Amino acid sequence: MFLLGLYGVGCPKRVVRVDDRAVSSQETRQQQQDLERAREEAARQEREKAEEAAREAARIKEEEGRRAAEAAREAERKKREFERSLVPKKELPGIEGKVLxxxxxxxxxxxxxxYDIREQDAQILKENAAILLKYPDVKIxxxxxxxxxxTAEYNLALGERRANSVKKYLISLGVPAERLSTISYGKEMPLDPGHNEQAWAKNRRAHFTILMK
Structure with a gap:
């Protein structure tokens, strides 16, 4: 307990006694109120964080769904595009089923x-590999x-080496080996029947046939 002296003009001196316990009680109540407000603020912030996390999760889920739908539409579009690119091919010796x-x-x-792959043809094979990787069900x-x-014998062997060079290159680009097979026709199936360098350059080639069961 402590004493307060109060003075006023023309007033006699008075002494007021204040109980220390009353002051302490007020401070305790204030501290409790401050603590309660802090708890409420922390709880509010936690709710806001949880709500924000829920909104973000919903946004991510919606975005993933949108991307999945777009991917499905794109896959279907590419499938139709590839199917439109197919043209029937006459039957080939040694091949069963439909060829395209x-x-x-x-x-x-x-x-x-x-039979080595030239630089300009390597770029073509990269483009072909990209197409094949888009259509994993296609075998060629x-x-x-x-x-x-x-001679016929020499060209059959050379044609096989050319086909195998292309196969190895496609495998190196990620095309599964089980989707690729090779065959040599040597000089028996010229693209250009001419007998000059221009025709010969066209005929020295590797061609891709789609195999359909």
């Missing part, structure tokens, strides 16, 4: 008596062809 050509898959060509046969010069 695709306008999307481009031939690659070779120098005379060579790689045909090796030669020009008319040389």
């Amino acid at each position: 050509d695709s306008r999307l898959l481009k031939d690659v060509h070779f120098d005379f008596d060579r 046969q790689i045909e090796g062809h030669c020009d008319e010069r040389g």
Whole structure:
């Protein structure tokens, strides 16, 4: 307990006694109120965080659903595009089932008596590989062809080496080996029947055939 002296003009001196316990009680109530407000504020912030997290989760789920729907539509579009690119091909010896050509898959060509992949043809194979990777159900046969010069036996072997070079390159680009097969037609199926360098350059090629069971 402590004493307060109060003075006023023309007033006699008075002494007021204040109980320390009353002051302490007021401070305790204030502290409790402050603590309660702090708890309420913390709870409010937690609710806001939870609500924001729920909104973000819903947004992410909606975005994932939208992307999945777009991917499905794009896959269907690409499938239709690939199907439109297919054209029937005449029956080939040694192949059972339906065979098709695709306008999307481009031939690659070779120098005379060579089977290594040229730089400009490597780019074509990269584009072909990208197409094949988009359509994982498609299986292809790689045909090796030669020009008319040389013996039939030699050109059959050279055509096989050309087809295998292309196959190995496609595998290196990620196309599964089980989707690729090879065959050599040597000089028996020229693209251009001419007997000059221009025709020969066209005939030294690897061609892609779609195999359908």
